[in-house]
Amino acid sequence: MNGVETWIAAILTICVFSFLYRDNPLYRFAEHLFVGSAAGYLLAVQYQNVIKPNVVERIASGNMLAFIPLAMGLLVLGRLWEKTTPISRWAIAFYVGIYSGIAIPSYLQAQVFAQLADAVKPFEPGWHAINSVLILLGFLSVVAYFFFSAPHKGVHGAAARVGIWFLMIAFGASFGYTVMARASLLIDRVLFLLRDALHVLPAI
């Protein structure tokens, strides 16, 4: 980024951070500017990347088949008016059908069968066997917790309580990572202000 761009970015960063003191016009200016520019940018990119190559250029080159997806796309706009809402469902049904056909087999293959196979594989040798035991215990106890067709009593209840512990540990780990992620965003902005805007730190 050149000097002017850097300073625009730095001033907008400070405008957004000013919200930490209290809500104010500078923050709202930056927020509205972001929403507007992001919407404009996305509209332009999607036109260039989707509408132009898939519709405009194909029709211009005489490929009349492009009218079919164009018509399907226009049908979705039927949701804008109450009377035409039913016809929008034809296009949505087509989309849901296609997406389900793509997503369901690959989801089962990669995220159900592969994970089940991993959960019941033979224990690894040595100390790694402890990890395998923990994975199996975690898997069975969490499944027990989410099995609501029988009351959580007796052995089932005990397994479900162990499952809660596994879930709590997983949520704790996830939350720790989340704190790190949010801190990273702040570090990046402060690094930008100190290095790129104020030149207090050496450049990359």
Next chain:
Amino acid sequence: MGLDRRIIFALIFLATGLPLLFPVNLPITPSPRVRAAFDTVDRQPPGTYVLMSLDYEPDIKAELQPMAIAVLRHCFRKGLKPIVLTLYPAAPGLIERALVIAGTAEGKKRNEDYVFLGYKSGSQSVILGLGESIRQMFPNDFWGTPLDKIPMMKGKNSFADFPLVINLSGSSIADYYIRIAATRYQRPMVLGATAVMATDYYPYLSSKQILGLIGGMKGAAEYEKLMDITGDARRGMDAQSLIHVTIAILVLLGNLALFLTGGFRPGGSGGSREGTGR
């Protein structure tokens, strides 16, 4: 208990800024997950083509941009040939910058040592398309050059031509790559994810659907350490540590104050459950 939250913000700002101004370079120990990712890239013989999908936008660049630069530099240093693409509309500017930084540092040139295909809308359908024909998905590179006119793209047209797939992602696009590239097309895959996402992908390491996992800024810093380079991730880790210590102390103090004012007892008077509105 009536602590003005702006004092907490000021403390966090200090915990962020001071270590950046006065770094102490706390030790960074690469985790087995990041080392596995590094080793997977490192094992590839020179000249190997690597398909890299860098799927992030400015909101999470803090975590994934340093990661992308480190992984790209590793590929370049090993003589690998990254073919880079993105499925996020606001990503091309960031990726172009990462390619320039990594390429300049390692002395590599566009369309000779790497190709940047740019952005394509459609996420899952694009990944499916990459398994059949890259040219159908990306007829031209980011700068408008037809792929058939780029010599290093000759004979490279689908997942089958790439012995390694790398996805650095801040969204469910990582799931799609695992489902399609790693599972359906059986491509060895390395994943880089934001810290928020990282724990969700540990199971795929265990099942070997992914061969390595780089999680957040810490993962990027570990990768930089293994590369023996200093980027933004390593620069930020002192601040990261001090922020965590500050938050931990504040949580302890908050709980101590709540305990001392009887807030843990049912009906205890200590600690308002409502914010001050400031």
